[in-house]
Amino acid sequence: MKSLKALCLVVLLSLQFTASAERIKDVSMVEGVRSNQLVGYGLVVGLPGTGEQNSYTQQSFRGMLNSFGITLPSTQSPKIKNVAAVAVHAELPAFRKPGQTIDITVSSIGSAGSLRGGTLLQTFLKGVDGNVYAIAQGSLIVGGLGAQGLDGSKVVINTPTVGRVPNGATVERAVESPFMQGDYITFNLNRPDFTTAKRLEKTINDLVGPNSAQALDAASIRVLAPRDASQRVSYLSTLENLEFKPADTAAKIIVNSRTGTIVIGKNVKLQPAAITHGGLTVTIAEQQNVSQPNPLANGDTVVTQQSIIDVNQDDSRAFVFNPGVSLDDLVRAINEVGAAPGDLMAILEALKEAGAINGQLVVI
DSSP: OHHHHHHHHHHHHHHTOOOOOEEHHHHEEETTOOOEEEEEEEEEEOOSSOOOOOHHHHHHHHHHHHHTTOOOOTTOOOOOSSOEEEEEEEEEOTTOOTTOEEEEEEEEOSSOSOOTTOEEEEEEEEOTTSOEEEEEEEEOBOOOEEEEOTTSOEEEESOTTEEEEEEEEEEOSOOOOGGGSSSEEEEEESSOOHHHHHHHHHHHHHHHOTTSEEEOSSSEEEEEOOSSHHHHHHHHHHHHTOEEOOOOOOOEEEEETTTTEEEEOTTOEEOSEEEEEOOEEEEEEEEEEEEOOOTTSOOOOEEEEEEEEEEEEOOOEEEEEOTTEEHHHHHHHHHHTTOOHHHHHHHHHHHHHTTOBSSEEEEO
C-alpha cells in the first residue's frame, strides 16, 4: 500500500508539470557534428598468471617480438601466462584534434581470467574506413576481481576481464566534419515531433528573419548560415542558446510488469468508464493426520487426509468517470479503494482494451 501511495504521488507530481522553455542545444544536435567509433586489437602484458595461451595470442606475441628484431624458432611455443589478447575500443568526439587524448576500454577476447595489473601495449585504433585515428597504450584500471581455489571453486566480483585507461589513446588524425560545408546547417531533434520542429523554425525566423529556417520534416530544421568559419561559429553559438517551448509529449502509459513501475504521461485522458475493484481469494491446504492404535490392540496405523478450505472475499468498490477525466483522478480513486500496484496495472490494461484511454499503453 505504501509503495502504491508513493507511486501515485510521483505520478500526480508529474501530471502537474508543464513543458517549460528549452534551449535549442538541449533538444537537438547539429547534423554532421558527431562522434566516431574506433576499434583495435592489442596485447595486455604483465598479468599475474591470469593470461592465456592460445594460437592467436602466441601469433600476436611472435609478431610483437619480430617488430623488435627478435625471432623465435618455429618449433618453440612461448609459455605466456602473463599475456592476454584484447579488443580496444573508444569514441572519437567531434572536432578532436591530433595530440589530444581520449579514454579507451579494453576487453579480453580469449580465456584470460583477469586483466587486473596489466598494461596495454601500443595499439592502433581504426575507424570504419580502415584508417588509423588514434594510438592507445597504458596501464589498465580494472574494477572487477576474481579468485579461484585449487578445488575449482571460484569467486568473481563485477567483471575482471574488462578495464579502462583514462586518456589512454592519443589522437593522430582528425575526422573531417561537414560542419563548414555548404550554405546551411541542419538541426536534428532528439525527439522528432512536427509541432516542436515548427516552433523551432519560428523561433529562429523571429530572430534572424523570414525564411531563414525551414522545417524539412518532424526531425530536421535547415537554417541558412554564413560560409566564413568564424562567422558560422558565432552564428551557431547564438542559435543554439535560443529558448523555445517544445511540444508536449504524446499521451502514453509505460508499465514495467517485472518491477511494478508505472509511468503515466501528462496528456493521458479517460473516456467515460465504470470500474469495479474487488477480489475473491480461495485458499486450499492439505493436512495429513496419523491415527495410532493402542499398543495392546491389534489395529493398524492409519493416515487420513484433511482439507482446509478458506474463502476470503474483499469488498468490491465501483467508481465512474466522466469524459476527459485525467489519470490523476483515476490514481486517486484506485488509491482510495486500496488497490495494489498489480491491480493498477490490470485496471490500466482493461481500460486500454475497452478503448477508454486515449494514450498508448506500453508494457515492458
